[in-house]
Amino acid sequence: MRLLYSPLSPFARKVRVLAAEKGLSEQLSVETIAPFQDESLRALNPLNKVPTLVLDGGETVFDSAVIADYIDGLAEPSLIPRVQPERRRALTLEAAADGLGDAAILIVRERMRPEAQHRQDLFDRQLRAVNAALDLFEAADLPSDRFGIAEIAIAVQLAYLDVRQVVAWRPGRPALSAWYEAVSKRTSMIATDASAT
Ligand SMILES: N[C@@H](CCC(=O)N[C@@H](CS)C(=O)NCC(=O)O)C(=O)O
Structure with a gap:
C-alpha cells in the first residue's frame, strides 16, 4: 500500500x-x-x-x-471499537478532533495571507471551534491505559496546534495537558513527529 x-x-x-x-x-x-x-x-x-x-x-x-x-481492519487488536456505545463515542471524538484540525488549518492558511487581507471573522469563528473542541477533550476524561482512534486523533491535532502555534491550548486545561504529556512519549508518536526532524 x-x-x-x-x-x-x-x-x-x-x-x-x-x-x-x-x-x-x-x-x-x-x-x-x-x-x-x-x-x-x-x-x-x-x-x-x-x-x-x-x-x-x-x-x-x-x-x-x-x-x-x-x-x-487489517489486524487485531481493533483500535476502533466495534460495539456501541463505545464505537459512536470514539468516532464522535475523532470527528471533533478532525474538525478541530480543519479549523486550525484554516487559521494557519489565513495567517499566510498578507496581514491587510486577514479576515477577523474567519479567525474568530474557527478559534471558537478549536477552543470548544479543546474544552470537550478536557472534560472527556481521556484514558491513560488505551490509545485508540479517539485518543490518536486528539493527540495528533494537539501536536499540530503546537507546531503551528495556532493557540496556547494548555492554560485552563490541566487534564488534557497532563494526558498529552504522557501520550506524546509513545513510540508511535515519537516515530511520526516531523517537527523533531
Ligand atoms: N478530512 C480530511 C482532511 C485532510 C486535509 O485537510 N489535509 C490537508 C493537509 S493537512 C490537505 O491535504 N489540504 C490540501 C487542500 O486543502 O487543498 C481527512 O481527514 O483526511
Whole structure:
C-alpha cells in the first residue's frame, strides 16, 4: 500500500500513528507530497488532500477516517471499537478532533495571507471551534491505559496546534495537558513527529 502524505499533516499522522500502534508500519510505503503546491494528487483523489492511500490493486482510499478504518481492519487488536456505545463515542471524538484540525488549518492558511487581507471573522469563528473542541477533550476524561482512534486523533491535532502555534491550548486545561504529556512519549508518536526532524 502507498500512503501519500505530508510530514506535518495531522490527518496523515493519525493514519501513521494508528498503523504504528498496530505494528503495520512496514506495510505502508510512504511518499511525501505537498498538496497545496502539487496538483498531481488530484488524479487519485479529487480533493487533492493528504492522506491518500493507494491499495496494491490500484484502488484509492480517502479521507483519514476511512483509511484508519481500513487499516484497523487489517489486524487485531481493533483500535476502533466495534460495539456501541463505545464505537459512536470514539468516532464522535475523532470527528471533533478532525474538525478541530480543519479549523486550525484554516487559521494557519489565513495567517499566510498578507496581514491587510486577514479576515477577523474567519479567525474568530474557527478559534471558537478549536477552543470548544479543546474544552470537550478536557472534560472527556481521556484514558491513560488505551490509545485508540479517539485518543490518536486528539493527540495528533494537539501536536499540530503546537507546531503551528495556532493557540496556547494548555492554560485552563490541566487534564488534557497532563494526558498529552504522557501520550506524546509513545513510540508511535515519537516515530511520526516531523517537527523533531
Ligand atoms: N478530512 C480530511 C482532511 C485532510 C486535509 O485537510 N489535509 C490537508 C493537509 S493537512 C490537505 O491535504 N489540504 C490540501 C487542500 O486543502 O487543498 C481527512 O481527514 O483526511
